[in-house]
Amino acid sequence: MDLQEIAEQVRNCRKCDLWKTRKNAVPGEGNPHAEIMFVGEAPGENEDIEGKPFVGAAGKLLTKLITEVLGLKREDVFITNVVKCRPPQNRDPTEEEMTACSPYLRMQIDIIKPKLIITLGRHSTSYLFSLMGKSFSSITRVRGKEFEWKKDDNTVVKVFPTYHPAAALYNPNLRKTLEDDFRKIKSILTTTTSSKRVTLEYFMGGENRPRDKGEESNSHGVQ
Secondary structure, three states, rough: HHHHHHHHHHHHOOOHHHHHHOOOOOOOOOOOOOOEEEEEEEOOOHHHHHOOOOOOOHHHHHHHHHHHOOOHHEEEEOOOOOOOOHHEEEEEEOOHHHHHHHHHHHHHHHHHOOEEEEEOOHHHHHHHHHOOOOOOOHHHHHHHOOHHHHHHHEEEHHHHHHHHHHHHHHHOHHHHHHHHHHHHHHHHHHHHHHHHHHHHHHHHHOOOOOHHHHHHHHHHOOO
């Protein structure tokens, strides 16, 4: 199965009652090989109209943060939600709706194989924490921190929770906090890129390849 097949399943889905009130399901969009994945909670009105994630005011802020803080293009990443259809009046998704819809997200993660998942808001963070086997109390307590999800014996995914961009629109005081979190994400990406460079030099036997005791020590530290 590929992302297009999942998207088609989402568009035809009737696992919960949200299909009755939606205009368009919103499977998600972006780079199918993205190393960075953004996961929100559910589509809003604009997303429901266009069938695309994060295209309203919150989406414009998210795109601005991706381009201006991370230095990436929106098409470089993959953006989606836990729940793929808009809840009426933009209410919070119910547990039943999240349970019914979340397998689509899990399949998307399995296919894309991102190195970093950025959860936007409490609902997506709570769901990812459940996959990680971690308890979740509030987005305020975990936002801005880096976590590791041992997805399987050979895969570790970094998870970074932050506020949903809509929260920064409703509460301007959170705007700086959100920007600070994205600067932390930029730092994580820089560190990951540096680690990849060291790993490449190591296996290619370049001039910077560590030697003797230093080599033995570093062989345990580079993942």
